[in-house]
Amino acid sequence: MMGKADLRGILKDWRLHAVVFIIVCVTEAIGQFSFKVGPGVILLLPMVYAFIIGLALFFTPLVNEKMAKNAEPLIVLGVTLLIAKIGVTIGPQIEALIAAGPALVLQEIGNLGTIFFALPLAVLLGFKRESIGMTHSIGREPNVGLIVNKFGFDSPEARGVMAVYIFGTVFGAVFLGLIAGFLATTSPIHPLSFAMASGVGSGSMMVAAFPELEDQIVAFAGASNLLSLGTGLFFSIFVGLPLTEKLYTLMSNRKNRKSVTHKGGNPNV
Amino acid sequence: MFKNITEWTLVLGVFGIVATLGNWIGYEVLPWEAIPGIIILIVVSVIGLILEKIVPGNLPAVGYIGLIGIIISLPWVPGSEFVVEWTSKVSILALATPILAYAGISIGSNWADFRKLGIRSVIVALMVFFGTFVGSALIAEIILRWQGII
Structure with a gap:
């Protein structure tokens, strides 16, 4: 994937690195903000400002088309550092993960829910290969890494996963908090099941709704979040992504056939 | 290499x-x-x-x-x-x-391509979170019941 890019030229694009360096300094200096909204928080992180500022700068003379092209391999390589960091975070927790047992491992299967709920919707809304990036997983760092690694950054799949990633970073906790609170009180499913499903973010909300289960909820949510980072990557590689691609091909074939017969209006069919 | x-x-x-x-x-x-x-x-x-x-x-x-x-x-x-x-x-x-x-x-x-995602991508993103959450909760419910924890 990196074969055609001239990395040496990119390395010498000092203007690009200087612009990014300034963006990073400014956004990290601003720091993070969070607003409490209902049961959750809206999270504004330096990376979100960095994305917006980078995007805005493209439309100024400071950044040109060549720099934008040169930025792509840096994203692909930069994400590998993120994955390495996630790896070394999981290693020390291995015993906790093993102790968490089969419940948490099998729970990963539940994450396939996104494919069955969201992929048909994405195809219905007219998305093409973007829908693969959007719906193969919940779109966190390991999944961004996988998609960018496999398809490159300048691809519809990467645009899809980036959209979900950025939206999820800012609004994910609030949304999960809202639906967790709503479903936990209105559905017959046990609050501990929701705690396991929610990982970080809505754990606090679950505690608010069921204070007598606090310790258990925090433990379940924490273990679940760790696991979804650790197993999420490998589950996406071997199950989530191939399955999404298969289903996508199936669905888009069907859709195409339908629209063809529709337009063709063949009375003999 | x-x-x-x-x-x-x-x-x-x-x-x-x-x-x-x-x-x-x-x-x-x-x-x-x-x-x-x-x-x-x-x-x-x-x-x-x-x-x-x-x-x-x-x-x-x-x-x-x-x-x-x-x-x-x-x-x-x-x-x-x-x-x-x-x-x-x-x-x-x-x-x-x-x-x-x-x-x-x-x-x-690629702004033209990215902008096309627009509000539709927000709808899909919400469904991604909803689907993952409900799917995981259902599996968790089955397993926790089977283990006799709840």
């Missing part, structure tokens, strides 16, 4: 410098405290990128990188305490910020 390795290392080095300084400004970790951790992460990444090229099969580099990261930080692997200690000085958010800065610049040139 050797050319690849040098270039990956250099590009990751540039990235590492930016991240280290961001780590200093945003998370108050002095650069020389973070540098050993950054170097470890760069080495892991480069090894993963090499393995993707030379090992037959379709496992992407991120698969190898995640796996190596996990292995070298396992408690019973010699030296893992240094890996864990040094890499803990590098905030994951400090790594994400420069990635998203580069991503913003890059998406600028």
